[in-house]
Amino acid sequence: MTSLDKEFAGKVVLVTGAGSGIGRAVALLMHARGASVIAEDKSPTVEELACPGLVPLVADITLDGAAEQAVGKAIEHFGRLDILVNNAGIILNKLLVDMTREDWEQVQQVNVTAAFLHAREAAKVMIPQRSSAIVNIASYAAYQAFPTIAAYAASKGALVQLTRALALEVIEHGIRVNAVGSGDVVTNILNDVVEDGPSALADHGQTTPIKRAAQADEIAEVVAFLASERASYLVGSVVMADGGMSVMAG
Template identity: 80%
Template sequence: MSDMNKEFAGQVALVTGAASGIGRAVALLLHARGASVVAEDRNAIVQNLARPGLVPLVADIIEDGAAEAAVAMAIKHFGRLDILVNNAGIILNKLLIDMTREEWERIQHVNVTAAFLHAREAVKAMIPNGAGAIVNIASYAAYQSFPTISAYAASKGALAQLTRTLALEVIDHGIRVNAVGSGDVVTNILNEIVDDGPAFLASHGETTPIKRAAQPEEIAEVVAFLASSRASYMVGSVVMADGGMSVTAG
């Protein structure tokens, strides 16, 4: 077994939105590298990830008590919590003038409020250990935008600022907080908006400087790096993994 395969041995991770896409790839990668993992998702297919050292949790991350239950499950099954990956997210493509308050608030609840709640509970569990890592999945939309993504862009901008501020609050406890500014990734996030979400994202990725979308496993590698001791000097960073989209003119 290589050192990389043992990188997270003895550590426990909680990953939200783990049923598919980036979350699934992260949960499997951390597990493959030695971590015990709680994989949380509202979709029951997350149960297919069950295996020794990887426990699925079917839960809606925005419900009261969900964050507390997820952290409690990590401690119950594995005795501690070392890593939190706030991955779960949704998007809405609609002009602001056509958007309802309920649609706006749903995006904020899932993409920001749930991350706040899970981070708050995770930090409580990490402080006694004097160490920990939180990785939030942000987006190039934290800094750039285009028509129809106002709710999503606002939520990811807020998540980037949550990352920076929380990083300052907890670094004295040995807890590092960073984020990944993800670009187009071939996932199911758009399935409620277009007929074939993965195909749409693959096509949209062709507009980036790298001229393709990412696979979930590519983003998972960045997450694993930020969660690891290899990123020990990174505090409050938003690492762009977007195929160059954030450095284009628009």
């Protein structure tokens, strides 16, 4: 047994977008390390995760009341909420001149507004506990851009600034808020954009200094670190886990 095996024993975690990819990896990793987990996702596939100490919740995070329902489920099942991981996200590859208002707003609703709503409701129950953590999944696209990702880049830039501002508001209550600046990860996020999303991400990962995309488990490890007491001095930080993409020359 290593010192990490029960790192989250007694902790209750809420993970959005837990049906696949990074969110699923985070939910499983934290559960394996002792946490009780609420795994929230719009897709019914999240129900496959159900087991003692891991409760799935099928919900659309963009709808009014979804955040309240998710936090309420944590309280109902486990009596508290210690860690929130705002992972759910979507991407749109479309030139700005071809983008509809609906396109734009959908990306912002999932990537930013839902994170705001979940963080707001989580903070309400975390403040009296005096020791909690919120981790947001951002992207190197918060700082870098290329054609067709205007909506996504704007949403991740907003999520970074939400992270930093909220971190200053709640640190006096013992809540640490940080983010992961994720790079290309082999997930299904591009499946609605290209025929084979995981392969496209794997190919794009070849352009990074490390010459590959990440696996979801690798990002989950960074999330677990930020959520743990091992990161006790990190407040409003964005930890770049992008294979060196963010340090490349433009």
